[in-house]
Amino acid sequence: MRKIIILTALSLLSVIGYSQGHYNGSSFNPNDYFAPHEGIIIPVWYGYADMNYYNAKGNKSDQLINPAPGNPTSLQIEQKVQTHSFIAMAIYGGKGKILNANWGMMIIPTLNSPTANIALDYYSIQTGSGRYDFTNKSIGFGDMYIQPIWLSWKQGNFQYALNYGVWAPTGKYKPNDLDNGGHGYWSHNIRVALKYKPSAKVNLSIAPTLELNQWQKDTDFKEGTHLTLDFGGSYLLNSRGDEVGLFGHYTKQISDDKGTQGGFVSDQTAGVGGFVSYWIVPHKIGLMARVTQNFATENRFGGIAFQTGINFLIPTKKATDKKPI
Template sequence: MKHGLVLGLLTSVISGSIYATEGGTIGYPLGIDAIYSGVMFPKGLTGMLIYQNYSADKVTDSHGNTPSGINSFKINSNALSARFDYTWPEAKILGADVGSRATFAFPDVDVKNEVNYVGDVGGSSKGMTDSTITPMMLGWHGKNLQQVAGMDITIPVGKYNKNDAVNVGSGYMTFAPYYAFTWFDRSWDFSGKLVYVINQKNMHTDYKSGNGFTLETSLGYHVNPKFTAGITGYAFKQVTDDKQDGVVYEDGYRGQVMGLGPYISYRFDAGPALIIRAYKEFKAENHSEGESVFAGLMYHFK
């Protein structure tokens, strides 16, 4: 059975891989692909190690307010994820390079939530969360414009128990087709990525989270050839209703949230690149509202 607003949000797992959740939020990692999202990596293998911290002390209802009955709420998550991109050396489709991707993440989540007449209905969970693969993505290279299109598939291999308030797994698959671009000139770059998130039914609970769009974007200024600083942001809007047992859940329980913050990137002489970004969330509905910090180290294996 669906846990309702409070426990539905408590199942949220904020990680470098996915938001594993029911109840108005999203099966996609908000903010992780906002920077250089339209760039296909060079031929061969590129690896990225990502650390993320997410914390929030606010949870919202359909009107953006704290639900009645909640005395206090706090979520804190630390996650480490590894992403591997491989651009196939000899492959070409429609004039584009062809690549594949796999992401594995390991979050540690702690939730405290005081509810009237019930007490603390939070909990904690850690371990491997659901894995995301991109069997094929296409990358086009222009003089100033880079473009990538593909579809991420999230596979529910993370630990999940429908009776637990907090899970690192979601219990359902997610399909996320996307298009991304990055435009460069000598001093500036601008990126955008549009994703449509299609959630499948959770067979453990007979609950189906609604589908939604995410938009991620960034604007960077190249201080010098190695160092870039800029702003980055994201927006998520659910466009179809949540359903349980085939029936619309409450008012549809549609989620939304936006995030905005600064970022820096630095490329070392030896080849690795470091990207650090931070987000402050706002305009949340049926979603937690907090802050996150990402630190990612990328390296291309020649």
């Protein structure tokens, strides 16, 4: 069986759905931690998320407990936050080898309505008690993800990967502003991944990601470090490359927030989901759809997220140069 390039979901639409910090678990499909084959991929995606706030006991609540100095100890909040997101990614699978590894790069600008994590930022810096409603429906540019290091090695039925990406604060950010589209700080994502192929049609993967955050612009606040464990598997349906799969994740804050503003209670969440991909034109134009459901959510928003999109693949090799993988 021949394949030019992996049909990449890379549905970071879920990244702009529900979490503190930038990176959300289950943002990638099980095969997407590994560098693509030579070529250019242009995915265009739409995502929808329906989120509710869960307190430190894991219960859905209208009370946001916020012990930050100078802030009220409790706020009445608007429970439901619904978001819409649009992404046009640019992914490049490089020629040759770097450190004997396949390599690639990606850049992901985002266009979205204010997200659930931005809503949580908004609630957490209020300075008076009462009820606060997050009802902004505007669309604007969000923060941009750039992954300049994307390496993967193959050995027998195993594949290994090392990724480094950074979230740049390109989205509008102003303290206590309802119109924010970004978080106002840089985040660094360091990821390693392992994939095992027990048969020609089955792939299994696991990938821990460490997210390190910098100080927020114009505030005295630094989000704590998060560790996320992603895992999942996929099944190849036919020789065209159509695929289905399941995935899951667990995210935990592993260091305290710093500064005098924002929420100061550690958070966590988990999630499960599935995806399906279909080639309209094999190895050139493909459709993808995914769904993710959160559970075990504490001190953050959680809920359900849907993504759908189309991927355009532009191979850099001629058809006669293709090699089986």
